[in-house]
Amino acid sequence: MQNINELIENVRHNEQIALKFFDIERCILSIGRCDQFVSTLTKEVQKQFNVPFVWVNLISEPPLAHLVETLEKTIGLRDRVLFTRRGAMIDAIGAGNKTVLMNQDIGQYWEIIPQSYRSIIGSVAISPLTMDGELVGLFCQADQDVGRYDPTAKDTFLLDQLSIKISICLSNVTAREKLEYLATRDPLTGLLNRRQLELMLEREFTRCKSQNRDLTAVFVDCDAFKSINDTLGHNCGDEVLEYIAKRLLKHVYKQGLAFRFAGDEFVFVMPGKSYEQAMEVADSIHDYLHANPLRYKSNLVPITVSYGGASVLSDSPTSYKHLLKIADERLYNYKNNRKRSVPTKVFKFLNKIR
Ligand SMILES: Nc1nc2c(ncn2[C@@H]2O[C@H](COP(=O)(O)OP(=O)(O)OP(=O)(O)O)[C@@H](O)[C@H]2O)c(=O)[nH]1
Secondary structure: OHHHHHHHHHHHHHHHHHHHHHHHHHHHHOOOOHHHHHHHHHHHHHHHHOOOEEEEEEOOOOOOHHHHHHHHHOHHHOOOEEEOOHHHHHHHHOOOOOOEEEOOOHHHHHHHOOHHHOOOOOEEEEEEEEEOOEEEEEEEEEEOOOOOOOOOOOOOHHHHHHHHHHHHHHHHHHHHHHHHHHHHEOOOOOOEOHHHHHHHHHHHHHHHHHHOOOEEEEEEEEOOHHHHHHHHOHHHHHHHHHHHHHHHHHHHOOOOEEEEEEOOEEEEEEEOOOHHHHHHHHHHHHHHHHHOOEEEOOEEEOOOEEEEEEEHHHHOOOOHHHHHHHHHHHHHHHHHHHOOOOOHHHHHHHHHHO
16 A cells, blocks of 8 residues: 555656656747756756756867857856866766766766866766767756765656756757857858848947947958969968968957958957057957968968958947948058068969969
């Protein structure tokens, strides 16, 4: 008789858990952004099951590589998401792709645990997150109490069910983000595309004008790019564009955004920065490229760029398109003035290997 009561009690308990799973799934199923997904998932599980520490580990390679930038930039996700080697994940859960419970020697798996939790947690449940059968992450729940996720006493069936649901939702959000990434980025350099430049500039231009705040846009164009293509080939040309794009990102990072405008033309935009401040950044990009030729096969390809900028406060443009037009004209003037001087280094090099 007691067994039947126990059985009924178990069924009730499982039904309650299934309802909680349903609530969690309902909250995360239609989320389109990975930062909201991680934030909502971890908070919902904390709330529904009263778990003090919940976080996910994700790989930083495909198919999740495009999520890294957003997730690392989101301040509220500190301790909620870690980018971890797949090897470290396999070390923790083995090859079985099943939930593992631990309350001893947790320290040896430090790579998969946020630093601030390492000395506090007494037990942890680690569940695999998979996409197309491949391990891509771990869903982790932990408590100070060593008995909460005791490997000798607990069945992991329900936790495995939860991790399957989370894996399906992760696949959905990843696919949505991938589509958005492809629609907003230049496929060669990974920089934001021209459409995004126009959307961002239109928004920021209105905001800066109304707040009497500065905003500077700078065109950057590779010198003699056609000759690089013609002499060393299209692949080399592609590498030059990628090299310039990386440099732009490095110098503009945290102060603004960089875009591929068209062909060998790039634009960076710095809200809140004056013309002089943005020009200093352009100078430093130019100087770096000038001093560091690109290594392509057995060649060191010299690269120089021309640039021209315009800003809201010093040029008083009437629209964001006008701002871009002024910057483009300055680039054109700069290029024409320099044509006879600096790029000679590039031409000399190209003539030598022709
Ligand atoms: N490799 C490569 N070439 C491209 C790409 N997009 C455009 N191009 C080429 O870039 C070249 C741009 O030529 P131009 O606008 O004359 O530029 P340039 O030779 O740098 O001339 P100046 O700007 O006057 O110094 C064209 O030959 C395009 O075919 C690309 O994605 N990859």
